[in-house]
Amino acid sequence: MSTRHVIIIGSGPAGLTSAIYTARANLSPLIIEGEPSSTSDQPGGQLMLTTEVENFPGFPEGIQGPELMFNFRAQAERFGAEFITAKVTAVDFSERPFRVSVGSDEYFADSIIVSTGAQSLMLGLDSEARLLGHGLSTCATCDGFFFRGHDIAVVGGGDSALEEATFLTKFASTVTLIHRRDTLRASKIMQERAFDNPKMAFVWDSQVTDLVGEHKLEGAVVQNLKTGETTTLAVTGLFVAIGHSPNTNLFTGILDMDDAGYLVTRPGSSYTNIDGVFACGDVQDHTYRQAITAAGSGCMAAIDCERWLEANPLSSPPTAAHAGNDTSIAVVGTSSV
Amino acid sequence: MAEGIVTLTAATFDEVINAATKPVVVDFWAEWCGPCKAIAPLLSEVAKERADEITIAKLNIDEHPDLALRFNVMSIPTLLVFNEGTVQKRIVGAKPKAALLSELSEFLGAAH
Numbered sequence: 396m397s398t399r400h401v402i403i404i405g406s407g408p409a410g411l412t413s414a415i416y417t418a419r420a421n422l423s424p425l426i427i428e429g430e431p432s433s434t435s436d437q438p439g440g441q442l443m444l445t446t447e448v449e450n451f452p453g454f455p456e457g458i459q460g461p462e463l464m465f466n467f468r469a470q471a472e473r474f475g476a477e478f479i480t481a482k483v484t485a486v487d488f489s490e491r492p493f494r495v496s497v498g499s500d501e502y503f504a505d506s507i508i509v510s511t512g513a514q515s516l517m518l519g520l521d522s523e524a525r526l527l528g529h530g531l532s533t534c535a536t537c538d539g540f541f542f543r544g545h546d547i548a549v550v551g552g553g554d555s556a557l558e559e560a561t562f563l564t565k566f567a568s569t570v571t572l573i574h575r576r577d578t579l580r581a582s583k584i585m586q587e588r589a590f591d592n593p594k595m596a597f598v599w600d601s602q603v604t605d606l607v608g609e610h611k612l613e614g615a616v617v618q619n620l621k622t623g624e625t626t627t628l629a630v631t632g633l634f635v636a637i638g639h640s641p642n643t644n645l646f647t648g649i650l651d652m653d654d655a656g657y658l659v660t661r662p663g664s665s666y667t668n669i670d671g672v673f674a675c676g677d678v679q680d681h682t683y684r685q686a687i688t689a690a691g692s693g694c695m696a697a698i699d700c701e702r703w704l705e706a707n708p709l710s711s712p713p714t715a716a717h718a719g720n721d722t723s724i725a726v727v728g729t730s731s732v
Numbered sequence: 733m734a735e736g737i738v739t740l741t742a743a744t745f746d747e748v749i750n751a752a753t754k755p756v757v758v759d760f761w762a763e764w765c766g767p768c769k770a771i772a773p774l775l776s777e778v779a780k781e782r783a784d785e786i787t788i789a790k791l792n793i794d795e796h797p798d799l800a801l802r803f804n805v806m807s808i809p810t811l812l813v814f815n816e817g818t819v820q821k822r823i824v825g826a827k828p829k830a831a832l833l834s835e836l837s838e839f840l841g842a843a844h
Contacts, residue, residue, distance in 0.1 A: 430827075430828035431767060431770040431771050431774065431826040431827060431828055432767065432825065432826050432827065432828075433767045433807070433809070433824075433825035433826045437767065437770060437826065438770065439766070439770075443766035443767065443770070444766060444767075446764070459764075460766070461766035461769060480828075481828070482828075527807075527824065527825075528806060528807040528810065528824030528825065529804075529806055529807075530806060532806075532807055533825075534765070534766075534767065534807075536764060536765070536766065537762075537764075537765040537766070537767060537768070537807065537808050537809075538806065538807045538808065540762065540764075540793070540794070540797075541800070541805070541806045541807070611804075611806075632806075
């Protein structure tokens with residue numbers, strides 16, 4: 396099997412930016428982009444579940460999240476990046492070339508870029524599985540349409556929660572935001588939009604402890620964290636935006652992580668604890684978590700990777716037999732692994 | 733529309749489902765749904781590879797919301813498998829091809 400220059404694991408803004416840069420550097424990256432799903436753990440990552448992206452520079456009128464990601468991918472493909480639509484199942488970074496497995500298929504590369512991103516947390520209730528697709532949704536942009544004239548709720552208090560809630564007011568009669576504190580974490584502009592929206596209501600200091608309904612969602616059991624009092628909010632739709640967890644299970648015991656499971660990179664760079672393995676995007680960032688910062692760190696990883704490969708020549712230089720498919724960079728990055 | 737995939741409308745839905753001689757997988761989708769777009773190429777592949785065993789059809793819920801309501805579709809993509817005119821299976825959410833084929837396995841090979 397031939398050894399590629401780089402394999403990129405994951406295909407959100409970070410992974411695809413590193414793909415564009417490594418492809419333009421003639422490193423013929425292979426991107427293992429993840430698999431279709433209805434959560435943010437899918438090719439393209441979290442932006443695949445968003446509507447209008449208003450803060451990505453270069454799009455003064457805004458752009459749809461999925462469209463932005465299709466553009467990123469097309470740009471990488473234009474420079475020869477190769478894609479596999481699958482999830483990485485195991486990695487072996489103990490020696491070069493590094494090994495990346497997708498089931499029984501194995502891929503080898505002299506360097507790796509990890510950009511597996513983060514995925515949305517769910518509530519962790521037993522009733523979630525039963526009601527998923529029957530009122531409980533992981534994708535406001537997909538499913539908002541079905542709640543025209545309904546009373547629904549969104550759980551969470553950050554930008555994602557407010558963005559979803561504001562979007563859902565286009566369809567629903569009322570959208571109740573359930574948040575465990577009495578103030579919001581979201582940006583000022585999102586807060587103002589939400590507070591000014593006559594369809595929005597707020598339930599503070601509360602969490603959802605159970606869902607009501609056998610075949611269709613009928614309500615959410617809400618507990619006030621200060622008083623302990625429990626009430627049932629009659630809603631037929633529920634959307635959850637309570638935060639994210641990094642997609643790093645693959646790298647447990649291999650790459651250094653912080654207490655929350657995010658990969659640790661050397662400050663000001665994309666270097667991980669293993670030489671030749673780089674990390675970028677939300678998988679190593681729980682501070683900024685923006686499309687533009689992910690893209691920026693993807694560019695850093697590509698440049699770090701390119702320079703590192705120059706300084707640490709190929710373990711198995713491409714031979715004539717390998718010509719044409721001697722990609723030795725693997726980018727692992729999307730929001731899912 | 734992709735080759736081998738039947739586009740359903742409110743006018744043709746019942747006719748196509750009732751006249752079918754093999755299982756029909758109806759993909760309830762919409763233009764704004766990212767996961768729907770992600771599985772579209774997979775469904776085209778399945779339509780081509782399994783044309784003898786099943787029919788793949790698409791229904792745009794934005795254009796035909798009444799049909800989504802009639803079949804209690806509240807999340808897209810949803811795939812409903814019809815056989816002999818009735819719903820035999822409901823698959824909610826985008827899935828990779830292997831998972832999709834495994835969900836459809838009970839309907840594949842029926843024609844043989």
